[in-house]
Amino acid sequence: MNSQTTPAIELRATSKAFRTPSGRLHTAVRDLDLTVRRGEFVAVVGPTGCGKSTTLTLVSGLEEPTEGEVLVAGEPVRGIGDKVGFVFQQDAVFPWRTVLSNVMAGPRFRGVPKAEARERAREWLDRVGLGSFQDRYPHQLSGGQRKRVALAATFVNDPELLLMDEPFSALDVQTRALMSDQLLELWAGTGASVVFVTHDLEESIALADKVVVMTAGPATVKEVFAIDLPRPRKVEEVRLEPRFVEIYRELWSSLGEEVRITRERGAADVA
Numbered sequence: 001m002n003s004q005t006t007p008a009i010e011l012r013a014t015s016k017a018f019r020t021p022s023g024r025l026h027t028a029v030r031d032l033d034l035t036v037r038r039g040e041f042v043a044v045v046g047p048t049g050c051g052k053s054t055t056l057t058l059v060s061g062l063e064e065p066t067e068g069e070v071l072v073a074g075e076p077v078r079g080i081g082d083k084v085g086f087v088f089q090q091d092a093v094f095p096w097r098t099v100l101s102n103v104m105a106g107p108r109f110r111g112v113p114k115a116e117a118r119e120r121a122r123e124w125l126d127r128v129g130l131g132s133f134q135d136r137y138p139h140q141l142s143g144g145q146r147k148r149v150a151l152a153a154t155f156v157n158d159p160e161l162l163l164m165d166e167p168f169s170a171l172d173v174q175t176r177a178l179m180s181d182q183l184l185e186l187w188a189g190t191g192a193s194v195v196f197v198t199h200d201l202e203e204s205i206a207l208a209d210k211v212v213v214m215t216a217g218p219a220t221v222k223e224v225f226a227i228d229l230p231r232p233r234k235v236e237e238v239r240l241e242p243r244f245v246e247i248y249r250e251l252w253s254s255l256g257e258e259v260r261i262t263r264e265r266g267a268a269d270v271a
């Protein structure tokens with residue numbers, strides 16, 4: 001296999017168990033097989049607490065699997081790679097730095113000379129519509145604007161792999177839809193592979209090439225849905241298409257069963 005056909009990510013029979021404070025072993029991910037192709041946008045949905053974030057931490061190299069293999073670009077993951085970008089629910093911005101300085105931080109850390117880092121940062125700030133906000137501090141921005149800074153600060157590093165954990169869940173519905181459109185625009189043409197964890201089924205269908213449904217914990221893959229909707233997509237338009245509604249129904253029925261299992265377990269724990 002050459003480097004173009006090697007998948008971006010492969011999880012092979014991967015399991016992860018944590019030692020809990022009481023000393024017991026808790027299995028968060030069990031026997032998980034998942035392949036993400038180069039340039040593919042994969043959304044991951046599953047019931048709360050099933051192991052979605054744990055799966056991302058395994059791919060990021062923040063945690064090691066207890067069993068199985070995690071390969072990124074065909075190589076076993078060792079530590080956090082330079083070509084991986086992260087966007088989380090909380091804004092990963094430095095509050096004491098200006099917007100421009102925040103976006104320059106990644107390239108500077110990677111050894112890019114200051115003038116070039118500044119130029120690249122300005123370019124990405126323009127792309128996210130924040131060109132005139134570069135001297136502000138994060139607390140002087142709205143939640144949506146801060147998220148755009150976080151996106152610019154991620155894309156400026158030219159990541160090959162983007163790991164996103166409910167990045168837009170703290171935003172209001174309208175801002176969320178705008179951010180999804182913006183993400184698709186920024187991502188188009190980068191060739192980056194994306195793993196996007198969300199609770200929002202509409203968001204997952206609107207964004208992804210395929211949606212992976214996880215089982216009730218410990219997480220394993222229950223079903224994979226190919227999203228055969230044409231690109232480019234606009235979130236507010238694509239969600240009205242009959243095919244979108246059809247996929248939504250199928251996805252909801254697959255996930256709903258796992259949510260019910262998770263709820264019943266929760267009720268049993270309380271009883």
Ligand SMILES: Nc1ncnc2c1ncn2[C@@H]1O[C@H](COP(=O)(O)OP(=O)(O)OP(=O)(O)O)[C@@H](O)[C@H]1O
Nearest residue numbers: 018019020026028047048049050051052053054055
């Ligand atoms: N470091 C850890 N030590 C012990 N248990 C952990 C640790 N990290 C996660 N877990 C447990 O593993 C399970 C999966 O957690 P994880 O955060 O991956 O779920 P999730 O699907 O992302 O949840 P949510 O949808 O609520 O964000 C949970 O039961 C959690 O309590």
